[in-house]
Amino acid sequence: FTWTAVMQLVEQGKVDLDADINTYLDFKIPPYNGKPVTMRNVMTHTAGFEETLKYLIGEEGETMPGFDAILKERVPARIFPPGTMTAYSNYGCALAGYVVQRVSGMPFNDYVTKHIFAPLAMNSTTFEQPLPKALKPRMSTGYEFASQKAHKFELVGPAPAGSSSTTASDMARFMIAHLQDGRFGDAQILKPETARLMHGTPLTVLPHGNRMLLGFYESTLKGRRMIAHGGDTEWFHSDMNLFLDHGVGLFVSFNSPGKDAAAHPLRSTLLELFADRYFPVDAPKTKPLDRKVADEHAAMIAGHYISSRRVETTFMSLLTLASEVKVFPNDDGTISTSLMLSPTGEPLRWREIEPFLWQQVHGDEILIGEVKDGKVWRFSIGAYAPIMLFERPAPLKAGTWLLPAFATGLAVLLLTALAWPISALARRYFRSPSRLP
Numbered sequence: 001f002t003w004t005a006v007m008q009l010v011e012q013g014k015v016d017l018d019a020d021i022n023t024y025l026d027f028k029i030p031p032y033n034g035k036p037v038t039m040r041n042v043m044t045h046t047a048g049f050e051e052t053l054k055y056l057i058g059e060e061g062e063t064m065p066g067f068d069a070i071l072k073e074r075v076p077a078r079i080f081p082p083g084t085m086t087a088y089s090n091y092g093c094a095l096a097g098y099v100v101q102r103v104s105g106m107p108f109n110d111y112v113t114k115h116i117f118a119p120l121a122m123n124s125t126t127f128e129q130p131l132p133k134a135l136k137p138r139m140s141t142g143y144e145f146a147s148q149k150a151h152k153f154e155l156v157g158p159a160p161a162g163s164s165s166t167t168a169s170d171m172a173r174f175m176i177a178h179l180q181d182g183r184f185g186d187a188q189i190l191k192p193e194t195a196r197l198m199h200g201t202p203l204t205v206l207p208h209g210n211r212m213l214l215g216f217y218e219s220t221l222k223g224r225r226m227i228a229h230g231g232d233t234e235w236f237h238s239d240m241n242l243f244l245d246h247g248v249g250l251f252v253s254f255n256s257p258g259k260d261a262a263a264h265p266l267r268s269t270l271l272e273l274f275a276d277r278y279f280p281v282d283a284p285k286t287k288p289l290d291r292k293v294a295d296e297h298a299a300m301i302a303g304h305y306i307s308s309r310r311v312e313t314t315f316m317s318l319l320t321l322a323s324e325v326k327v328f329p330n331d332d333g334t335i336s337t338s339l340m341l342s343p344t345g346e347p348l349r350w351r352e353i354e355p356f357l358w359q360q361v362h363g364d365e366i367l368i369g370e371v372k373d374g375k376v377w378r379f380s381i382g383a384y385a386p387i388m389l390f391e392r393p394a395p396l397k398a399g400t401w402l403l404p405a406f407a408t409g410l411a412v413l414l415l416t417a418l419a420w421p422i423s424a425l426a427r428r429y430f431r432s433p434s435r436l437p
Contacts, residue, residue: 015103045212067108067159094158097160116174215229224279302335335367
């Protein structure tokens with residue numbers, strides 16, 4: 001919804017995709033090495049922002065600042081040059097919503113209601129938090145597990161990035177509008193050329209992987225052309241895929257992550273089965289590379305990696321250390337990664353079919369590595385590529401030594417803390433005064 005609103009203003013000549021985004025703001029996004037952030041960077045999630053967690057999500061009853069206040073409180077550090085690294089950013093999406101608000105002169109909620117929801121008769125869709133009284137009784141409750149109690153209504157701090165509540169029938173109207181180049185019935189929310197620009201302007205950061213478009217991202221299955229967007233809060237997990245060449249959309253939403261986060265593989269499996277059932281295609285035939293070459297390349301990609309979507313400059317960067325991704329070779333010439341596990345918990349295996357392009361064994365997903373200075377310096381999985389890449393950490397920031405050092409330091413601290421009362425009791429028992437000043 002937010003990206004569609006942006007494209008409406010692009011269509012009207014009120015927003016330039018390649019202008020410095022500060023043109024539309026009343027606060028400053030600093031440049032990175034002299035390069036400004038543009039709306040195109042924001043829409044393709046290549047602005048280079050680090051991840052932000054404060055005020056990301058809460059629940060009804062808590063006090064949450066307005067999203068404009070959150071944007072201004074702390075501009076996240078820029079950790080990549082613009083246009084070079086994909087890292088999905090809720091801050092960036094909220095920033096785009098703020099541009100919509102500033103340029104249109106209307107509160108963001110009012111703008112999307114007037115210019116998207118009303119023309120499409122999406123009468124059960126809102127960005128309001130908490131929900132308006134008329135919609136509250138109809139809202140599904142969210143659960144961590146079905147066996148546990150329901151949670152309160154979730155609040156999203158960077159609201160344009162995920163606070164919308166909707167229904168399947170309303171989403172159908174929105175999908176039909178995009179499948180018909182901006183038209184639903186008599187309503188036209190985008191001109192056909194604007195819709196095609198939005199759907200067909202990919203940014204290639206990592207070859208072979210799915211790419212970010214202007215707001216949507218590619219979602220390719222066995223060569224089928226799709227554009228998509230997912231959405232996740234703590235308890236709700238949704239996914240929308242549009243088969244542009246077939247005029248068909250699939251929307252699915254869960255009100256619980258389920259055991260072992262089952263909602264995520266379940267929605268991707270549903271999409272694959274749906275595509276195979278209604279739009280069957282022959283899987284492309286592939287041939288594994290020479291075993292000697294495969295072993296050499298497996299050694300080049302092996303190692304530890306960190307996500308481009310990460311906290312870098314605050315205390316929460318400890319999460320990055322704890323979530324490093326490992327890639328390792330197997331005895332049969334394949335590679336595996338701790339990022340992708342089978343339903344039984346075993347790492348999936350990937351066989352190299354082109355130089356630095358691996359295909360999932362018994363599957364269609366791909367893993368892409370990019371080489372620099374004789375070593376794979378970053379990689380991604382095809383479906384992950386529009387959202388995040390995985391790069392080797394700088395030596396001084398590698399969890400391979402920082403985590404053991406942290407554990408050792410914690411152990412020394414704990415032993416020191418225990419030594420104080422133990423030595424005090426020992427001195428008292430043996431009536432030996434402390435010789436320390």
